[in-house]
Amino acid sequence: MPDTRRLTRKGQATRDRIVVAAARLMLEQGVARTTIEDIQAAAGVSPSQLYHYFPGKDALVSAVIDHQAEQALDVQQGCLERLDTIDSLGRWRDVMVNIVTEMQCVGGCPLGSLASDLSDSDPVARTQLAGAFARWQQLIRDGLAEMQSRGELAADADPGELAVAMLAAVQGGLLLSQVNRDPEPLRIAVDTMIDHLHRLTRSVVP
Amino acid sequence: MPDTRRLTRKGQATRDRIVVAAARLMLEQGVARTTIEDIQAAAGVSPSQLYHYFPGKDALVSAVIDHQAEQALDVQQGCLERLDTIDSLGRWRDVMVNIVTEMQCVGGCPLGSLASDLSDSDPVARTQLAGAFARWQQLIRDGLAEMQSRGELAADADPGELAVAMLAAVQGGLLLSQVNRDPEPLRIAVDTMIDHLHRLTRSVVP
DNA sequence: GCAAAATTGGAGTATCAACTCCAGAATCCG
DNA sequence: CGGATTCTGGAGTTGATACTCCAATTTTGC
Numbered sequence: 001m002p003d004t005r006r007l008t009r010k011g012q013a014t015r016d017r018i019v020v021a022a023a024r025l026m027l028e029q030g031v032a033r034t035t036i037e038d039i040q041a042a043a044g045v046s047p048s049q050l051y052h053y054f055p056g057k058d059a060l061v062s063a064v065i066d067h068q069a070e071q072a073l074d075v076q077q078g079c080l081e082r083l084d085t086i087d088s089l090g091r092w093r094d095v096m097v098n099i100v101t102e103m104q105c106v107g108g109c110p111l112g113s114l115a116s117d118l119s120d121s122d123p124v125a126r127t128q129l130a131g132a133f134a135r136w137q138q139l140i141r142d143g144l145a146e147m148q149s150r151g152e153l154a155a156d157a158d159p160g161e162l163a164v165a166m167l168a169a170v171q172g173g174l175l176l177s178q179v180n181r182d183p184e185p186l187r188i189a190v191d192t193m194i195d196h197l198h199r200l201t202r203s204v205v206p
Numbered sequence: 207m208p209d210t211r212r213l214t215r216k217g218q219a220t221r222d223r224i225v226v227a228a229a230r231l232m233l234e235q236g237v238a239r240t241t242i243e244d245i246q247a248a249a250g251v252s253p254s255q256l257y258h259y260f261p262g263k264d265a266l267v268s269a270v271i272d273h274q275a276e277q278a279l280d281v282q283q284g285c286l287e288r289l290d291t292i293d294s295l296g297r298w299r300d301v302m303v304n305i306v307t308e309m310q311c312v313g314g315c316p317l318g319s320l321a322s323d324l325s326d327s328d329p330v331a332r333t334q335l336a337g338a339f340a341r342w343q344q345l346i347r348d349g350l351a352e353m354q355s356r357g358e359l360a361a362d363a364d365p366g367e368l369a370v371a372m373l374a375a376v377q378g379g380l381l382l383s384q385v386n387r388d389p390e391p392l393r394i395a396v397d398t399m400i401d402h403l404h405r406l407t408r409s410v411v412p
Numbered sequence: 413g414c415a416a417a418a419t420t421g422g423a424g425t426a427t428c429a430a431c432t433c434c435a436g437a438a439t440c441c442g
Numbered sequence: 443c444g445g446a447t448t449c450t451g452g453a454g455t456t457g458a459t460a461c462t463c464c465a466a467t468t469t470t471g472c
Contacts, residue, residue, distance in 0.1 A: 008418060008469060029327050032238035036460060046421050051461070106326050115385040116322035120312050121235045130385050164382065164391050165398035169371065172378030172395075176370065179321040179336050185370050189378075192371035196402040214439060214448060241429060252451050257431070 015053045017043045023064045027107040031061060031117050061118070065125060068110040069132035075099070076139055084146040086198055093190045100174065101183045108178040111136075112171045137163050144197075154200045162197065169193045221259045223249045229270045233313040237267060237323050267324070271331060274316040275338035281305070282345055290352040292404055299396045306380065307389045314384040317342075318377045343369050350403075360406045368403065375399040 021043035025034040036057060040050060054060040079092040107113060111132055118125040141163035147153040173189030227248035231240040242263060246256060260266040285298040313319060317338055324331040347369035353359040379395030 010469075011419065014419080030236070030238060030323060032236060033327055035458085037458090047461075048422080048463085049420060052419070057460070108322060108325070112381055113322055115381060116314060116319055117236060119314070119384045121239055126385060126387075130387075133382065133385060161394045161398065164394045165375065168375055168378030168382055168391060168395035170378065171381050172374030172376065175318055175322060175377050175381070176339065176374055178325045179332060179339060181332075181336075185374060188367045188370045189374035192367065192402065193398075196398065196405075199402075199405050216439075217449060220449080242431080243429070253431075254433085254452080255450060258449070263430075 011053075014043075014045060014049060018045060018050055018053060018060070019063050019067050022060055023067050023110070026061070026064055026117075027068075027110055027113055031114070058122070058124075061122070061125060062128065065111075065114055065128050065132070068114060069129075069135075072109075072111050072132070073135060073139070076136060084143050084150075085152065086194065086201070088143075089194050089197070093187065093194065096170065096190065097183050097187050100177055100186055105177050105181045105183060109171055109174045112174060133167070137167050140166050152201055153197065157200050165196075166190075166193050217259075220249075220251060220255060224251060224256055224259060224266070225269050225273050228266055229273050229316070232267075232270055232323075233274075233316055233319055237320070264328070264330075267328070267331060268334065271317075271320055271334050271338070274320060275335075275341075278315070278317050278338070279341060279345070282342060288349075290349050290356075291358065292400065292407070294349075295400050295403065299393065299400065302376065302396065303389050303393050306383055306392055311383050311387045311389060315377055315380045318380060339373070343373050346372050358407055359403065363406050368406075371402075372396075372399050 018039065022034065022039045025038050025042060036047070036050060039060075040047060043050075050060075054063065075095070076092075079088070079095050111129060114125070115129045115133070118129065120126075141159050144153060144157075144159035144162055148155065148157060148159055153159070169189040169192070170186070173186035176185035176189070177183050224245060228240065228245045231244050231248060242253070242256060245266075246253060249256075256266075260269065281301070282298075285294070285301050288294055317335060320331070321335045321339070324335065326332075347365050350359060350363075350365035350368055354361065354363060354365055359365070375395040375398070376392070379392035382391035382395070383389050
């Protein structure tokens with residue numbers, strides 16, 4: 001298990017290739033069903049290379065969680081940086097719907113799938129995932145609080161609770177889209193929450 | 207693979223014991239991580255007994271899906287039979303929150319976990335699960351339509367879409383509760399949707 | 413350029429999981 | 443009861459999977 005700082009450029013590339021391949025396979029077929037051999041083949045590496053960078057499957061899973069959390073939060077941050085109007089929420093929804101459409105509804109949420117898969121079998125992974133979800137939730141909460149501070153959201157609304165509900169809508173919507181192979185449930189779930197925010201706004205402003 | 211009709215009372219009991227044990231283990235640790243041996247031990251049966259009733263693991267998984275779908279819909283039906291007022295929705299939320307609290311947030315939704323686990327690795331299971339979710343959704347939709355027909359819900363609301371959003375809130379809430387080991391996210395997600403319905407009602411009735 | 417360190421290839425092992433087989437015991441039905 | 447059928451126990455087989463080992467090669471820092 002080499003120190004991350006002391007990695008050759010080539011070594012870093014190999015390590016990255018392994019993580020990316022593992023992330024894709026684990027998203028598509030679940031963690032337990034993804035074998036080390038699958039990952040080796042997909043990344044084009046030999047067993048010794050994989051075990052050179054990771055002590056075992058658990059460590060690799062941990063790296064995959066970090067990777068997916070970073071990916072997911074980057075996508076969010078791109079949209080949520082200015083997630084402070086109803087319109088920007090609409091664009092955020094479009095981005096997510098487009099992504100699942102392109103994936104043909106395979107895999108669901110990169111973080112949600114891992115969470116469902118690992119929460120009850122790997123306590124360490126569960127904590128790691130809970131942290132990632134907390135950051136995501138905070139991102140949404142901040143945007144809503146921003147909206148509230150400028151009067152676009154009712155003053156008595158609770159941004160924290162609304163952020164939880166919104167994140168739940170995204171996760172539940174993604175699950176239903178995955179099982180139905182149809183992006184509509186995700187769209188409907190998020191749209192309904194946006195509509196809710198909209199009504200919270202309008203019912204106080206007038 | 208004996209005909210279900212030609213099962214001795216004892217045989218039926220053994221078969222049931224296997225399905226129940228498999229369902230519990232698969233909920234707690236996922237399908238792939240649950241070995242036939244685990245199930246044998248939990249049900250107190252020998253390999254030959256298990257393979258006497260099921261051709262293989264796939265068939266057992268299928269039986270588990272049916273079992274969990276029946277269980278879940280029964281719970282729903284108990285509450286949703288008269289899910290036609292805002293108050294009854296509150297009681298429904300209480301029932302679900304109580305269940306996850308008792309389970310200490312382990313496993314999440316019996317159907318949702320299976321869906322996330324199997325949707326992308328077992329097409330047959332995916333279809334089976336999609337059917338179960340469709341029935342669940344219909345149950346919710348019927349209650350909302352009933353409310354609408356008696357004016358407790360805005361006439362221009364779409365019970366079909368609201369049912370999808372509500373089911374997504376339940377699934378997403380359960381996932382967040384599972385990963386955080388805290389029933390609150392479920393409660394918040396469902397409460398927010400109930401609040402939404404409430405506002406849809408009030409904003410038109412006055 | 414050269415030694416030290418990092419990286420790679422591939423053959424090999426130990427374990428475990430799914431599934432099989434068959435003989436013996438219990439149960440049903442007349 | 444008694445024969446046919448259903449049910450049960452346990453040892454054994456096959457294949458796959460996570461992981462190891464070590465020698466050969468490339469890269470790095472001076």
